[in-house]
Amino acid sequence: MAGLKETKEMMVMGFALAAMLKGELKDGFQVADLMAILEKGLTPEFMAMVKMAVEGMGEIPAEAKDLDLFEGLELVKFCIGEIKKLAV
């Protein structure tokens, strides 16, 4: 079983990025947003997350191919949770 680790790490990063963009762009785009996004993107926490997502990303197609029902449900649940957070 290939598992879900790499897929989930990539999704975690995707949602974090989306949350960051949403926070900066909800009042429209200003040049200052670019700086704020860069600043947040260059924090050790964010860089560590990016590193985790990128490492092993070659496994994602294998994980997707090997997805079983429970893993699929887990991913859906995870996405719903993240989208709810984004919608706040």
Ligand SMILES: [Ca+2]
């Ligand atoms: Ca803005």
Ligand SMILES: [Ca+2]
């Ligand atoms: Ca990874």
